[in-house]
Amino acid sequence: MACIKIDKNLQKSQELADFFSFLFLENRLKIPKLGIFKILLAKGRPGLDSEVTAVSVISRFPEIGIPTGPLVNGHPNVMESYTRAMIEEIYDSIQGEMRVDSAVDAGMLVNSTGGNSGGPVVSVGANPLPHSAVGIAS
Secondary structure, three states, rough: OOOOOOOOOOOOHHHHHHHHHHHHHHOOOOOOOOOHHHHHHHHHOOOOOOHHHHHHHHHOOOOOOOOOOOOHHHHHHHHHHHHHHHHHHHHHHHHOOOOEEEEOOOOOOOEEEEEEEEEEEEEEOOOOOEEEEEEEEO
16 A cells, blocks of 8 residues: 555546647648659759768757767767767668658559660550559668
8 A cells, every 4th residue: 555645636647648649749840742843853862871961960969068079088979979870870771671652643644655676666545553663762
């Protein structure tokens, strides 16, 4: 038996869970969808680079009060090493394990050209069913 009796008025765990659930679901940042043109331009992106991201994160350490560079008495800065290792692992996971799935709507117009021994061949049609595609994150 407990030394202090449980007060039923203080049992608010479900209310707190509902409140935090509301905050997580309703206070989300809405990221705008990219248009076709921006998606096509994405081929010009340089790709993910863990070193560039690590340097960017480490450069923001002073904003939150974390020292940068060697520490007192020349000790190495463990936070910088930790940040580099963590970002490298995240990027390795993204590049090695992530899968990008996409689907093409049914009814998309298809134009094709080609050739054979009889000469050039041109065809126009539409795909009757949705189809999937797989890409590689880089």
